[in-house]
Amino acid sequence: MTDPTQNTRILLASRPHGEPTSDNFTIEAVPIPVPAEGEVLLRTIYLSLDPYMRGRMSAAKSYAAPVEVGTVMQGGTVAEVIESRDASLQVGDVVLSFTGWQSYGVAAAKHVRKLDPTLAPISTAVGVLGMPGFTAYAGLLEIGRPQPGETVVVAAAAGPVGSAVGQIARIKGARAVGIAGGPDKVAWLEELGFDVALDHRSPTFGDDLKAAVPDGIDVYFENVGGHVWDTVLPHLNTYARVPLCGLVAHYNETELPPGPDRSSRLMTSILTKSLTIRGFIQTEFVKTHYTAFQEDAAEWLRDGTLRHREDVVKGLENAPEAFAGLLKGTSFGKLLVQVGDDPTRTS
Structure with a gap:
């Protein structure tokens, strides 16, 4: 799958205005890089595609520096060491790295983490046992702080973060209500053990949510914004906690949405209900x-308490299209691009 004679890279060609398109990316082939002392040469196996990458494509001020036009798109990767100039890593080791949208990359050995393929599939290092899983764990438990018997609602619940949020809420004794888009995703949430799963595309979504939370919402884990947030807000209980993880419904917007300014409504709700709304970055x-x-998630994964789903797209050249689909909600589970062969899998 990976050409052993050259490095295929996907660069940010221009900053998107609205939805990213193929015109915003350039695919090029360059010589494979050479590691210096203390570095390793990595062959990418899996590339993680995540919504935060849309923000990195913009020059707008954010919590992290943007990807510069003409440079490799950023992203987490699982890779195999094929040349090492550091005694801590050997050829054949599999590591978690951040070498981005390319088939080969060089990284300082101290900046990668060696993985043990015998403990869990290596792809989980960028999924349920990686950044998405940790985002769910830390955001829910530190900001949401669900108590036994409380109601936790999570948007984008079929994604890698949302699905973990609902399952962890259940582990902690709370009631989990998942919101997703489409009947297949709703069915999967029911299979995961969510107490209620709702389709935000349904014309009866508002009534369905009202029926699902008769005692209101104590924790709302926000990944989406848009009409889902508008529907949830009136049901938040006094002292409800809202971990604000993402706003994927707004990432491609180029101007403020039409309609009246509703910020006063939000501020009134925050005041009168003593709401806690806390944005966070998992780092x-x-x-x-x-x-x-790491300890909890690994144990839950082993005993089947925490389940996950992967949506694997093969071929680095398909990353731009897959990423655009991610922002539209077409992916199902943790979205990965398989860039190269996985030596830990026999089939």
Whole structure:
């Protein structure tokens, strides 16, 4: 799958105005890079595609620097060491890295993490046991703080973050209500054990949510925004907590949405209901929560308490189209691009 004679890279060719298209990317072939002392040469096996990448394509001020036009798109990767100039890693080791949208990359050995393929499939390192899983774990438990018997509602519940949020809420004794788009995703949430699964595309979504939360909502894990947020807001209980993880419904907007300014409605709700709405980036919780996450999530995965689903697209050249689909909600589960052969899989 990966050409062993050249490095295929996908660069940001221009900043998108609205939805990203193929014109915003350039695919090129260049010589395979050479590692320096203390570095390793990595062959990409899996590339993680995540909604946050849309923000990195923009020059707007954010929590992280944007990808510069003409450089490789950023992204988490699972890769195989094919040349090592550091004693801590050997050829054949599989690592978690951040070499982006390319078939080969060089990284400092101290900046990658060696994976043990015998403990879990290596793809989970960028999924349920990686950044998405940790985002769900830290955001829900530190900001949402669900208590037994409370109602937790999560948007984009069929995605890698949302599906973990609902399952962890259930593990902690809370009632989990998942919101997703389409009957297939709703059926999968029911299979995962969500107490209620709702389709936000249904014409009866508002009534369905009202019926699903007769005692209101104590924790709302926000991944979407848009009409889902508008429908949820009136049902938030006094002292409800809202971990604000993402707003994928708005990532491609080029101007404010039409209609009246509703910020006063939001501020009134925050005041009168004593709401806590807290935006967060998962990296802020690494020092305090990451070790516990690794231990808990690995155990839950082993005993089947925490389940996950992967949507694997083959071929690096298909990453731009897959990424555009991710922002439209067409992917199902954790979206990965398989860039090269996985030596840990026999079939």
